[in-house]
Amino acid sequence: MKTKDNREVLVMLSGYNAWAAVNLFRGFSADSLPLIALFTLLGLSSGSVLFPIVLGCSLVGLISPALMPWAMLVSGLPACTAGRTMKIRIAGFIAVASTLWLIPVSHSVPLAVVAAAAFFIGNKHLRYFLIPVGFTLSAVFFSLPGPLAVEPVIAGSTIKDGVIDYDIPEVNTSRPEVLLPAPFEGTWAVWIALEAGGVRDSVPMMAIRLGEEILLLPSGTDTLSVTMIPGDSLAISLMRDFKPFNHSVIHATAGGERL
Amino acid sequence: MRKFIRSHPHSFVMAGFGVWIFVAWRLAGMPDPGFAGRIIPAAWLVAAILNGKINRGRWFFPVVLSFTVGAWLWMLYPSGWIITAAVPVAGLVTWSISISENGRFGVIRAILPVLLLSLFTAEINGDEVRFAEQASDLSGISSDTFSETHIRSGDISGTEGHHTPLFPLLIAPGLLAGDSGLRIVPVIFALLAILLMAKLTGPRIAVVTALLYPGFGVFGLAMTGWLAVGLFTAGVLLPEGKKWTAARFLIALILVALKMRYIGLAAGIFIAEYACIPGRKWKWITPLVWLSAGTLILAVDRYLLNGLIFWSRYGNIEAVRLIWVNIFHRPFTTIVHGGWSLFDPEAGLLFRAPWILAAISGLFIFSRKQSDRFKRLFIPSVFYWVFLVIWSGPSWHGLPAPVGRMFVPMLPLFGCGLVAVWQKRETRLLVILSIAISALVIASPICRYNYADGTDSILTVLGVASGFSMVRSHPVQLLAPLLLSVSMLLVLGKAEKYRAIFFAIIFAGAFLLTLNAGGYEAEDMSPGIVQGASLYPYISDPVERYFWFNSRERMLELCEPGQSILLPGVEPGDTLLLQMSSGGGVLSVGDDLINVETPLVEMPSLFRSIGRSERILPDWPENRLMEEFTVLLDSNDIENGNVRILHHNGSPVYFDRIDVLEEIVLP
Numbered sequence: 001m002k003t004k005d006n007r008e009v010l011v012m013l014s015g016y017n018a019w020a021a022v023n024l025f026r027g028f029s030a031d032s033l034p035l036i037a038l039f040t041l042l043g044l045s046s047g048s049v050l051f052p053i054v055l056g057c058s059l060v061g062l063i064s065p066a067l068m069p070w071a072m073l074v075s076g077l078p079a080c081t082a083g084r085t086m087k088i089r090i091a092g093f094i095a096v097a098s099t100l101w102l103i104p105v106s107h108s109v110p111l112a113v114v115a116a117a118a119f120f121i122g123n124k125h126l127r128y129f130l131i132p133v134g135f136t137l138s139a140v141f142f143s144l145p146g147p148l149a150v151e152p153v154i155a156g157s158t159i160k161d162g163v164i165d166y167d168i169p170e171v172n173t174s175r176p177e178v179l180l181p182a183p184f185e186g187t188w189a190v191w192i193a194l195e196a197g198g199v200r201d202s203v204p205m206m207a208i209r210l211g212e213e214i215l216l217l218p219s220g221t222d223t224l225s226v227t228m229i230p231g232d233s234l235a236i237s238l239m240r241d242f243k244p245f246n247h248s249v250i251h252a253t254a255g256g257e258r259l
Numbered sequence: 260m261r262k263f264i265r266s267h268p269h270s271f272v273m274a275g276f277g278v279w280i281f282v283a284w285r286l287a288g289m290p291d292p293g294f295a296g297r298i299i300p301a302a303w304l305v306a307a308i309l310n311g312k313i314n315r316g317r318w319f320f321p322v323v324l325s326f327t328v329g330a331w332l333w334m335l336y337p338s339g340w341i342i343t344a345a346v347p348v349a350g351l352v353t354w355s356i357s358i359s360e361n362g363r364f365g366v367i368r369a370i371l372p373v374l375l376l377s378l379f380t381a382e383i384n385g386d387e388v389r390f391a392e393q394a395s396d397l398s399g400i401s402s403d404t405f406s407e408t409h410i411r412s413g414d415i416s417g418t419e420g421h422h423t424p425l426f427p428l429l430i431a432p433g434l435l436a437g438d439s440g441l442r443i444v445p446v447i448f449a450l451l452a453i454l455l456m457a458k459l460t461g462p463r464i465a466v467v468t469a470l471l472y473p474g475f476g477v478f479g480l481a482m483t484g485w486l487a488v489g490l491f492t493a494g495v496l497l498p499e500g501k502k503w504t505a506a507r508f509l510i511a512l513i514l515v516a517l518k519m520r521y522i523g524l525a526a527g528i529f530i531a532e533y534a535c536i537p538g539r540k541w542k543w544i545t546p547l548v549w550l551s552a553g554t555l556i557l558a559v560d561r562y563l564l565n566g567l568i569f570w571s572r573y574g575n576i577e578a579v580r581l582i583w584v585n586i587f588h589r590p591f592t593t594i595v596h597g598g599w600s601l602f603d604p605e606a607g608l609l610f611r612a613p614w615i616l617a618a619i620s621g622l623f624i625f626s627r628k629q630s631d632r633f634k635r636l637f638i639p640s641v642f643y644w645v646f647l648v649i650w651s652g653p654s655w656h657g658l659p660a661p662v663g664r665m666f667v668p669m670l671p672l673f674g675c676g677l678v679a680v681w682q683k684r685e686t687r688l689l690v691i692l693s694i695a696i697s698a699l700v701i702a703s704p705i706c707r708y709n710y711a712d713g714t715d716s717i718l719t720v721l722g723v724a725s726g727f728s729m730v731r732s733h734p735v736q737l738l739a740p741l742l743l744s745v746s747m748l749l750v751l752g753k754a755e756k757y758r759a760i761f762f763a764i765i766f767a768g769a770f771l772l773t774l775n776a777g778g779y780e781a782e783d784m785s786p787g788i789v790q791g792a793s794l795y796p797y798i799s800d801p802v803e804r805y806f807w808f809n810s811r812e813r814m815l816e817l818c819e820p821g822q823s824i825l826l827p828g829v830e831p832g833d834t835l836l837l838q839m840s841s842g843g844g845v846l847s848v849g850d851d852l853i854n855v856e857t858p859l860v861e862m863p864s865l866f867r868s869i870g871r872s873e874r875i876l877p878d879w880p881e882n883r884l885m886e887e888f889t890v891l892l893d894s895n896d897i898e899n900g901n902v903r904i905l906h907h908n909g910s911p912v913y914f915d916r917i918d919v920l921e922e923i924v925l926p
Contacts, residue, residue, distance in 0.1 A: 010759030018766035025774060049317045052691040053325050059692075060342070062766065063773040066722040070335045070342070078324035105335065131324050132279070135331045139286045146334050153337075156786035158793040159821045167786070172290055174334040183791050183821030184905065198288075242334065244286045258821065 008043040015039025018062055026065075034072050034098040035061055041079055041091035048084050050075075069148060072099040073111065081118045081127045089118060106146045110138040139244045146242070152177040152235070155254075159183060162258040164190070168236070171206075171250035172198075176238040180254060182228035190234065190256030194222045198247035199240060206250050209235040227259070269315040270307045273354075276323055277303030280347050287330040289340045295702065298379050299347055306354055306372040316357050322350035338720045341703045348376065349698035352470050356690075359466040366453055366462045373470050373701075374449075378442060378479050380704040385411065386660050387481040390427050391434065391441050397424055398431035404438045425516045426483050445481045452489030459492050460674040467677065468670045471693040472611035473663030475700070476707065482660070483518045484667030490514055492671045494528060495635045504532055523646025524668050527639025534634050578650075585649045588865050595737065596655055597648045599729035600665075602740040604718060604772060605709040606656035606729075608666050609744065611717075614677065614693040616744060617686040620751035621679035622672070628679070640672040653811070658711045658801050685754050685761050692765075711801035712813050714782050718773070724783040726775035730811045743768050778836075778918035781815035784824070789815065791822035795880055795913060807881045809860055810915065814880065817846070817904070818911030824904040829897055832922030835890040837904075838915040840883035845907040849896020855912050857886045885915050 019035045035058075042058050045051045057075035061068040072095055079092025096115040100108045114134035121127050138144060155178050156167040164183060171178050182188060196206050196219045204216035210226055216239070226234060240248040264271055281300035284292055329343030352373055359369040391405035411421075433443035449469070456465035468474045477484045494510040497503040511525035533546060560568045585593045604610045626633040647665060648655050657665050680686045699717055700706045706716040713728035727736060747764050750757040782794060794813040796803040804811040817824070826835070835848065841855040859875050860882050876882040896902050906912060 007759050011762045014759065014762035014766050017763065018770055021767075021770055050321050052318070052688075053321050055688070055691070056695050059765070059769050060721060063718075063769050064721045064723050067336050067339070067342070070329075070332050070339050073332055074325055074328045077328045078321055082320060082324055111331070128320055128324070131327050131331075132283075135283070135327050136286065138331065144287060144334055145332055147337070148335055154785070154787040156789070157791050159791035159819060160793065162819070164791065164821065169337070170290065173288060174339065175337045181790055184823040184903065185820045188821075242288055244288065247285075247288050247290060247292050249290060 008046055010043075011046050012039050012043030015042055015058060022062060029065070031065065031068065031103055033102055034095060035068065037091065037095040037098050038072055038075060041075065041088065041095050044085075044087050044091050045079065045083070048088065050079055050083065050088065053078065066148075069099055069103045069105060072096070073105075077111065077115060077131060080115045081130045082124075093119070103148070105148070107138070107143045108145060110134050110142060111145070139242075143242045147174050147176070152179050154178070155180045157181075157183070164188060164256050164258075166190075166254040168252045168254060171236055171238050171252070173238065173240070173242050173248060178236050178252075180234040180236070182230055182232040182234075183258075184230055186230070187259045188228045188256050189225060189259055190228050190254055191223065191225045192234070192236075192252055192254040194224070194236070194250060194252045196220065196222075196248075196250040198249045199243075200246060205238065205240050205248060207235070207237045207239050209237065228256075267310075267312055269313060270310045272319070273310055273315055274304055274307035276319075276347070276350075277301070277307060279323070280326065283327060283330045287333055289330060289333050289343065291340075291344075295344055298376060299344060299351075299702075302351055302372045302376045303347065305375065306351055309368045309371060310354075310358065311362070313358050313361050316354070318353055318357075319350070322346060322353070326350075336722065338703075338722065341720055342699070345695070345698040345702035348373075348701045349694050351376070352694045352697055355470055356463060356466050356694075359462040366457045366465055367450060369462075369466050370450070370453060370469055373697075374446070374479050376701050377475065378446070380701050381480060381661070381707060382704060383441065384480070384660055384708070386422075387441060389422060390430060390481050391438075393422060393424065393427035394431040394434055397428055398434070400431050400434045402434040402438050402440075405434065405441070423516055423518060425513075426486065426518070429486070430481055441481050442479060445485070446479045448489060449479050449485040452485045452492065455489055455492040455496065456671060456674060458496055459671055460678050464674045464677050464681065467614070467690060468674045471614055471690070471697050473608065473615075473666040474670050475697045476611075476661040476663035477667060480661065482664060483521075484664050487514060487517060487521055487524070487668045488670050490517075491524060491528075491639065491668055495632065495671060499535075507532055520647065520650075520665075521643070521668065523643040523650075524639045526646070527642030528635075530642070531635045531638040534638060535631050581652070582649055584865075585652055591734075593649060593652070595734040596653060597645075598734070598737040598741065600644070600648055600655050601744070602737060603656070603729040604715045604725050604727065605711060605713070606658055606662055606665075608663070609740075610715075610772075611663055611696050612666075612693055613689045614686070615673055616747050617680050617683070617689045617751060618673040618676035620748050621676035621681075621686075623752070624679035625675050629675075632675070636672040636675060640669040643668055654801075654805055656711060656801075659708050659799070661707050662709050680751070683751070683754050685751055685758070688761075688765075710799040711804075711811070712782050712799060713780065723773050724775055724780070725772055726780075727772055731780065739771055740768070743771070778916055779826070780812075780916045781914050782813050784815065788826065789824055791819075792817050792824065804881070808863055808866070808876065809881060810885070812915060814840075814913040814915055816880070816911050816913055817906040818844075819906065822906060824914070824917070826902050826904070826917065826919065828900060829892055829902050829919055830900070830922065831892055831894040831897060833892050834920040834922075835892060835902070836918040836920060837888045837890065838885050838917070839888060839912055840880070840885045840915075841912040842878060842883060842910040844909040844912040846912050847903075847905045847907045848890045849892060849902050851890055851896060852907060853888055853890065854909075855888065857884045860884050880911070880913050883913070885913075 016039055023032060038058055038061055042054050045054050054075045057071035061071035076092045076095030079088050080096060083089035083092055093115050100112055114130050117130055118127050153169060153175050158165050166180050168178055199205055199219050202218045204218050206217050208215045210232060236250060236252055238248055238250060277300040284296040326346040329346050333340040333343050355369040355373050359365050389411060392408045395402055395405045396408055430444040433440040453465050453469050456468060469478050490510050490513060494507045497506055507528055511528040514521040514525045557569060560566060561570050599607060601608050608615055703720050709716055711730060713731045715725060718725050743764055750761050792815050795816040839855055840857040843856045846853045846855055862874055862876055892902060
């Protein structure tokens with residue numbers, strides 16, 4: 001690879017070493033391979049205006065495997081479209097392509113199309129518009145990439161003097177289901193207060209599931225009480241997929257006591 | 260109109276970006292459209308109005324594109340939207356720094372949009388409430404919420420807080436506007452301080468100190484830090500001469516009246532003043548004689564006259580004794596506290612403010628160029644830091660108030676250091692990393708606070724649990740960041756030659772930060788693993804743990820039916836290493852029962868030597884010794900790859916951490 005000077009190669013080597021160290025200490029993961037492309041991009045973009053963004057994303061990708069795909073695409077796609085030189089744009093494309101190849105990102109076709117289209121548009125200013133246009137079309141006509149985690153999120157709980165309190169995270173399109181597991185022992189009466197909104201219709205937007213029972217509720221405020229025994233899990237699920245101009249969200253609090 | 264648009268193209272493009280943030284936020288369906296989705300675009304519109312004809316800079320389009328891609332991908336990770344929201348905020352901070360040198364009111368103009376964002380997002384914290392209550396009580400200006408005084412930890416009485424009355428009195432006029440006026444006077448103080456800083460360091464660096472940590476942590480909040488910065492900077496800017504010396508001494512006294520913590524700063528101002536007097540050979544003998552005489556008089560009073568003259572009326576022997584103990588009885592512990600004050604991820608100076616490293620390297624240049632000014636800044640700042648660590652001991656961080664506030668009075672020194680190295684590319688890089696941190700704190704206001712329990716709020720947003728922390732790590736581990744920092748300083752000194760090694764150090768630092776030894780720390784166990792059990796103490800405020808003789812980590816308490824720990828991914832033949840304590844509890848691990856009884860901690864000899872008479876501490880959970888219990892798992896203990904740990908009977912059992920040793924199968 002022909003580089004301006006040794007500095008670029010040394011920046012890349014620093015990144016590769018960090019990648020090697022991560023894999024050595026955390027165990028090898030094929031998902032981390034796109035980071036190699038990102039560190040190449042980092043070296044090539046040193047000195048350009050993209051560099052701070054790529055550096056920030058490199059650090060985020062390095063320390064947080066959960067955020068790595070986000071960091072890869074947020075640095076790779078702008079590099080693809082707004083990179084000053086062809087080398088940067090190719091490295092950005094490889095970063096995007098390798099992420100989409102190795103990590104199962106849903107609704108990724110528009111991302112790939114934007115990354116590829118950047119090579120067919122010579123005008124720099126027109127290329128700048130690729131991302132906003134791609135994002136808008138994707139949001140309006142397709143969908144946006146969904147959450148990577150396949151396992152549902154489990155709500156935290158504390159039991160004190162026979163009374164249980166659940167700490168339930170916000171349920172939204174990036175975290176579409178939360179489980180409230182019953183304590184390991186005893187029979188428990190559990191109350192749940194739900195507040196759902198951010199949609200523009202009254203069609204049911206959440207499902208509350210316990211064993212074989214299921215309750216569908218529209219947006220608004222609801223309170224439920226259920227009896228739970230060991231092995232039960234109460235699931236709060238968002239029934240809405242992504243839709244533009246909708247901020248579907250469920251806030252819930254729950255608590256109960258041992259019967 | 261057309262003429263106006265033509266003459267202000269950059270402002271219109273910036274306003275367009277503000278509108279785009281608003282639209283893209285809704286198009287992507289990102290959370291919090293009503294608050295964050297409005298104030299961030301609004302801040303960009305304010306910036307566009309204030310921008311005038313100034314060029315927006317080359318960084319603008321990459322920021323626009325990164326935000327757009329971030330919005331496109333926000334659902335990939337639950338905190339993805341926070342980092343996406345931080346991108347335009349980072350752009351705004353960059354804009355502030357870049358335009359600060361333009362025009363007559365460049366500094367104020369540059370700061371306003373980010374200041375407004377920061378003020379809107381920073382919730383009123385406990386210290387501010389206390390100041391407001393005192394202000395209302397002392398001035399008689401009644402406000403809705405703050406007119407009633409509530410006692411808090413460390414207060415002298417229900418009506419007398421642990422804060423001195425000067426600052427509450429100064430901010431009291433703001434309460435005329437009601438509760439929401441609490442920050443009016445502090446904002447004015449902060450703006451005046453920043454204007455003074457601009458005289459000292461130039462506008463750009465002044466803006467950097469305000470919008471990046473540690474200054475950002477309390478910028479505009481009703482806390483004393485920025486008033487102290489203003490006073491200290493004013494003292495440094497005063498000309499030479501006897502009457503100005505008197506003014507500097509007055510400033511030193513006001514600093515002490517403002518907050519007792521600034522006594523180190525005040526002492527440093529006195530000493531720096533003396534240090535700047537043209538040299539006589541034995542000039543330090545005179546103050547040493549006075550200091551010795553004063554100490555002798557106090558000692559005679561205390562030990563021969565039983566405190567008749569001074570101690571019984573004015574002095575607090577315990578405060579002096581604390582300093583004595585920290586220096587002479589546990590010097591190593593005090594040095595370790597000093598080390599963590601630099602490197603701890605939650606509260607240390609360098610994690611949230613990497614630009615300080617560049618500033619420190621610049622201090623060497625600054626000291627050569629302006630020796631006297633350097634002395635006036637360096638001596639008080641170092642005295643302040645040393646006094647803070649020696650006097651406060653393990654509570655040097657002052658958490659859970661906004662992180663970094665303890666270092667704010669050192670900003671004029673760091674600002675002057677930064678001026679000397681601003682042009683270097685490495686400096687810009689460290690500044691950019693610091694910008695990212697400020698932006699993240701604005702986008703996720705909870706990141707402003709930490710609880711000294713090893714779970715840093717920024718790393719939590721990033722989905723990372725650090726194994727490196729002042730409450731978890733062995734002091735020897737401090738050597739790693741120390742080595743990295745010294746290497747970085749050496750590289751910064753010879754930046755042209757060693758530029759690329761700089762990146763190796765940055766990556767090594769990031770890696771070190773997240774290097775987790777594996778296993779399960781009590782504070783990090785996810786809800787998927789822990790059910791029903793809570794952390795002890797139940798309140799996360801570190802004040803609850805200040806006087807623990809053992810570790811200051813929070814512990815997981817298993818004590819009643821329904822609570823359990825479900826460890827995944829175990830196999831027959833694996834060994835569980837359980838770090839736990841109890842006064843006699845029985846634990847069930849799979850099918851095995853373990854009797855957990857660990858001894859009470861003896862009072863450390865250090866504390867016995869300084870007057871604590873008891874040998875055995877009270878039977879509280881924090882006073883039980885943590886011991887390691889091993890359990891070899893067989894197939895009966897495991898169900899679907901999980902092993903369940905339950906409290907069976909007896910006293911509660913407290914966990915510090917759990918490790919799983921996999922069975923080694925020899926070929």
